[in-house]
Amino acid sequence: MELKKKIITVLTLISVVVGVGSVCNTTNTVQAKEVPTVFPKNMRGTWYQYYTNGFEKDLSKVKITKTTYTLNEFQPNVIHKYIPHDKPDFERANWIFIPGYQKQKGITWLNVKQWNEPAEIGIPDTGDDGEDGGWGENGGEFFNCSKLKGHQVLSIANTINGTSIHNTSHWYRSVKLAKKLTKHHYKGFLY
Template sequence: MKLGRFGVWLVTGLSLFIGVGVAAASPAQVVHAKAKTTLKTFPKSMRGTWYSYQYNTMYKYKITATKFINNGFVERLHSRKTSYVVKHTMNSKHPSWFIAKNAKAKKQTWVTVWGWDQWGGDCAAYRVTTHKLDGHKVPVLQVAGGPATGYWTTGHGYHTKKLAKKYGNHYYKGERKHSLN
């Protein structure tokens, strides 16, 4: 088969076009690469003592760099490769271990918390937002749950017991509220 002058130019032009297109697209893939491990520490904005008041009960959460203390029960944050394959066993070797990942849902960034041996299903999710309460901008720990497709708010944490009691069963504009709340 004889290509002729036009055929040679066509093949050369297409080759250059495809080659330049692949080279131009490659850097964008590197920028959007996923993390290779889960979180090693909680974000600094989440750390501290938080109080939540729901249904006439005060709850206390203390978040450090690597611990989540929920009413005295200590859970420890551990990091692992995201490629780790979970082995399902009835008895967990690490019942107080968990992993955390950053996740985006509905244009919001959350820290999702999973059991060490958990491989799927619903998870707990946390993020710090700022709301104007009593004329002051106050950080609020939004507590949510559900599947990764979108979380529903189950409660809020505040740095003082007074705010927790005052805004205990309050939900903010734009939050998805579960039908059981």
């Protein structure tokens, strides 16, 4: 009888430890998913933007994969896990990282930064005052993919000098749609 009580006690303790361990592990997994390490699936693919002001015409293309984005034919920007560093590293000029998401006026934006920008979400550097060590002056780029007016639209914006997310440009899955909606503005975005 005494042996049976000891076995039950040991099994109960093991169950409690395993249960607590799995709860803690679940919490960490959820926290880890809050900051993505790849571009979301709905953003991946080739997107087009058409610009005209009556005199100039320009068709731009951005290609997004799981871990890269490439504007036109420039060298791809590659996502890396952020490692804190206190000096600019110009050998990693095409490295990018994702600090997380930021919400503004009901729109959720994915913040993407160049390697030598400050690590906080959307927090811009103060500028070229000589005290920033050359760390750039903006809060990175912001990506949002949503269905607008029946079309899947990739919106890319930025911040400059601590202002809100603005300067939005919209990108479409086809050249035809990009030309058709070139000057279309959507509610909630700052231009």
